[in-house]
Amino acid sequence: MGASATKAPLLPELREDLRISEGAPLIWGAPTWVIYDPVRHKFFQIGQRTIEILSRWSSGNSATLRERLLKERAIRVGDDELERLMAFLRQHHLLAQGNAGSAASLYGLEKRLQAKSPLRRFQQLVFFRVPLVYPQAFLEATLPLVRPLMTRGFVWFTGAVLLLALYLVSRQYADLIESARGAFSPSGVVTYVLAIIILKSLHELGHAYQAVSRGLQVPVMGVAFMAMFPLLYTDVSDSWRLQKRRDKVLIDAGGMMTEMTIAVYATLAWCFLPDGPLRGAAFAAATSGWVFSLLVNLNPLMRFDGYYLLADSLGIQNLQTRAFAMGKWKMRRVLFNIAMPVPERLTNTLSAFMVSYAYAVWVYRFFLFLSIALLLYTFLFKALGVVFFFSALVAFIGKPVLAELKVWYGMRKQIRKSRRSWLSLGVLIAGVVLLLWPMSTRISVPVVLEYSQQYLVFPPDDARLEAVVFEEGQWVEAGDVLLRFSDPELEIEINKSQTRIAMYDSRLLSGAGDVAERSERVTLERLREEEAETLRALEAREAALIVKAAGAGVVKEKANDLRPGMWVDQKTLLGRIVAPGDFVVRGLINESDLERLDQSKPALFIADDVALPTAELSGIAISDYSVERLPDGYFASSNGGAIDVVSQSEERPVPKGVWYPLNAKIPAEAMETPLGLVVANRGIVALQSRPEALAKRVWGRIANVLIRESGF
Template sequence: MTACAVENIRVLRQDIDLFSGPRQEDGSPTWTLHDPVRGKFFTIGWLEFEFLRRWGMGSFKELAESINRDTPLRASEQHAKALQQFLQANELVRTDDRASVERFNNTRRAQASALGKKLMHSYLFFRIPLIHPDKFLTRTLPYIRFIFSKQFALFVLALTLLGLVLVAKQWDSFINTFSYAFTLEGLILFSVTLFITKIFHELGHAYTAKYYGVKVPSMGVAFLVMWPVLFTDTSESWKLVSRRSRLHIGAAGMIAELGLAGLATFIWSFLPEGAVKSAVFFIATISWIFTLAINLNPFMRWDGYYLLSDYLGVQNLQERAFRYARWVLREWLFNFGEPAPERFNPQKRKILLIYSFSTWIYRFILFTGIAVLVYHLFFKVGGLFMAAVEVYYFLLSPILKEMKTWIARRKNMRWNRNTIRTAGILVVLLGIFMIPWTAHISAPGLQRSFVYREIYSPTPAKIISVKVKNGQQVKQGDLLFTLDSPELERDLSRIRRRIQSLQSQLARKSADINALERHKVIEQELAAAIAEYRGLQRQFQQLSLVAPFDGEIRDMPDALIPGRWVSDQLALGRLINRSQNTLIAYLDENSLMRVKPDSSGRFYPDNPSLPVKDVTIGQIDMGSSREFYDLYNASIYGGPVAVSKQANGKSLYTHRAIYRVQLIANDRSESPDTVARGTVRLEAESQSLLTRFWRMISAVLVRESGF
């Protein structure tokens, strides 16, 4: 029995291809293993190549001795065993014997068990190959080979510069084309134009790959959170030894769009007004900016990622950069004393660390946003499930996996400068989050040296009588205006007849078989009619406008005489009471839970010329309201309270529940007539950041738990 058989050296699969690769930083050569069945590529170094040259020609020991004898490399049996484990793990060897078949089946079962996990988050990104364009590209490449020449590049550059000169002469007209993008027709045209430019983008990748002799197995559409994007499979570009050639393939799509944008800039000046000119404008401006903003992003696996990978000469950039960054993090936190997973020069180490931590931050923000988007796009139960899956697999799972690695290495932990620093940082963070530092709350507030109310008609109406005039003093409940609305009277009369008709039908239901069958329907219609009638009655009663408090009538418009029609948008006057000095604070639910009825505080006006006032809580409106009447604090007028206008365009409503808290100024001296926006700082129950975050999360969960 041979030594090879005893050590059970696995035979490399016959369909595996081996290509020369680019040289490493130290000048040593590399080679690329290509698995054509799975379309995967693996980079190996000089030592692994020398082992594969002798693979199957003896035992591991004999292979190592041969390498040590014939090359300047130093090899050992452990190197050979590690290489075989790598080949087996990536299914690059034949599975002839029972043990190999069993190992292969175990791998497949493990992959099958992970299939459910893949399916749960594969909705975020998946590919659908549509065509296999390699033969078409091979046939048509000779006809467009000229676009790869320097002469063509100079020609496009010259037309672009000429186009910029022509556009500069029509700059106002050029800029005005942009407004068309905000119309429905412009949006449709932009979408079609964007699709066409993306086809040029992908053809740029495909033809450049074919120009360098690389096979393009497929093109199709990928879906990123159900958003379609075109793709071209140029993975076989790893066969190329030249890093410059791979950079050309990676940048070809963006170069194609930039060239197209340059030609569009030139053509725009010669086109008549219309859809075609607008489409050319999109290509010349918005399209290429949109493309560069997305494709140059190296944090996702778009063109920018592969360009950075080729530029640095680091294949599998994310995996290797993340592995190195995790090692740096562990050593900084615990100083395990483990060797670096790979050696890079100092400049490249900095680049990889900056890239890794930037990518982690970017992904945290991106996947959090996608989780929120997925939750709102789908029905509540499904959206909640898919968002939770995404948060777990993309945010929590990597963190938990790294923490498990720390726990697995706990036996190697020793008290040293790094661990003491880590423990100190942990204690400080726990203190910041768990100790209740804050004993105050801040809230938007308003000070008025008077109270006023604008008077409106509840509906378009006709003036019957005017009981007041400018400057007149009135008491609460005094009649100010009497209005009439013939339309409202007609509606009341119509609903009254409708109610009488329905009541008559119910009264004779016993004698009418059809009425018996419609009994439930009639009762529901009657209830709806009565509710509508009561609502109209309330509106009718509101046509008698009375004073809500004591005060003086001001700012009445001219010609408010009986018989005049007024709209519900016209202020009929303003009621002002200058004897009431009011201070109001607006608290959210979390802040309201922390204040006490007798809490004191201060009001800080935004206007620095006004004095700061000591205040005490007077009355808390325990019922929250979404309606908001304070224009000074409304966000649409520059205030801090987030509000939106209601459908009637007159009333405002807050985005979350707001509670009005009336304050009493300790200094009761009279203030000049003024309205001052400011900030109220009140004493409150001490609360830690952790408690605050938990209450915020709980409030969101309670609010969103209504299925």
């Protein structure tokens, strides 16, 4: 045994400046220990088995270490476990780095790595911190004033205040709606911004006071910038020394508890304050506290309060790092089925949670970093924006992917020997083939089916309704009377005109023998003729007040609540008359679909109403000019249509994107009950595209965006 111990490899020395202390137990009660690296200010949680090994690390070599563990603690340790532990210590720079002094050499190594990495420089440009204050002395001096607010009695009192505030708010619902409307005014927006700044400052003080009340140090408070967006932060990393999970959770929740408490008392204050700036500020404080605390801080996928609450509630330090390791291990096992040591031994439930959490964070980060890249591109001038856009993609998305591919390359010998690897490769090749294989796909064009012959019924002018002589579904012939209107002002004008004509006639007759009046006869005749022309125009307007059918057909969409005596605007549609015959289809086709359309293939109309039959179109015509505004409201998404619009308030809104008008016909016999249809039926026209690879389509859109945004 002595000979084998002599031949066993020597164990590398641990750094002398490391601190190891007992940590908070895991959620199932297992003890933990924490390794603190004072140089890099990092913490590493280890289990009881690992601390047993490290406490005997000074044994000199692996054989002696195993003998001591077996004799003293009845623990058997294999070579694989020791190799994994040494790899962990080496990866995180916890081993001594030679005789020059581990701390100094490690500090120099970190500085050199940061200086040599352009991607790290870019990341520090996008995500960086600015220390503002060193608050330890202030926090310790003011803690006695704040400590009463941390008692259980104050929590119960605040709960009672919350119930009272909610009751009072329910009695002032109208005032609440009015305050919400006022929040969107310029002064309301300014008040909201100031409220958020003050609340977030108090939020950070909530974390700090919770930490100081437990004897911890809060070395710095400041502002962190994430893609130019400022976020306040508080350094409470000294909480690694706490052994109770409850204490850590209270520190994590201190900020949100502060905001929620302020929101409760601000809500109560709003109920009693008169209208004015103070009440607006109270409303802003109340609503900002609820909304931001719940929607932003509770997100566990970002390193906000929600993440630390989750990690400390589970008793898992460095949750994201350890979850990522588990996620990568699971991914490699699924893809390659290689016997790889699990990063850490966990229960099946916790292991599944860690893997799921890792994948959720990766998906969230992908879209977050993509949004940050687009944000940088949008707010910077074009040339610098393009550089930052691609730099962000490389630094935040490309770098992790390349790092994983590098690991795969190092495992290439094992990967080649695994059958699962060839299966994964086959799936990958099949996916690439699907992306590159030209396929014909269906193009769906939003359309409206209408009668080809229809006559709209409008009032001839703003007029008073006297009689309604048509009904919904009634068959009418051309010239049939539909509505009778009257216009009192028009009747007065007609009477005045008739009176003037009678006056002219009287003067012309009475002055027949008078020489003086005979000299003015020509003038009187001219005036009478002009007045007669005016009267004929007025009588034509009066005749038009009797609305007649412009053609034969069935009455559709008769306006509701038509009653005699009501005034009707001339722009009000009172009904339609539709004639039997063919149907027309009006639609809008997107620019991207138009480029790949195969017009030689048949096109089918499919109505939203499942009771309508599917019909083939004929005479398809697509305009060469795009529309600036939608032809009517049927197509707008705000009215249930399929096209997103820029403005919802426009009578004819502007569509998002480029759309071209499409028109076609459907024979009458293709519809089972043509006169039983509503006037306008939404649906789609199913068209076929030319065979085209999905990769080509995607690249074409990307290229179009790049060309458009580059200004070429």
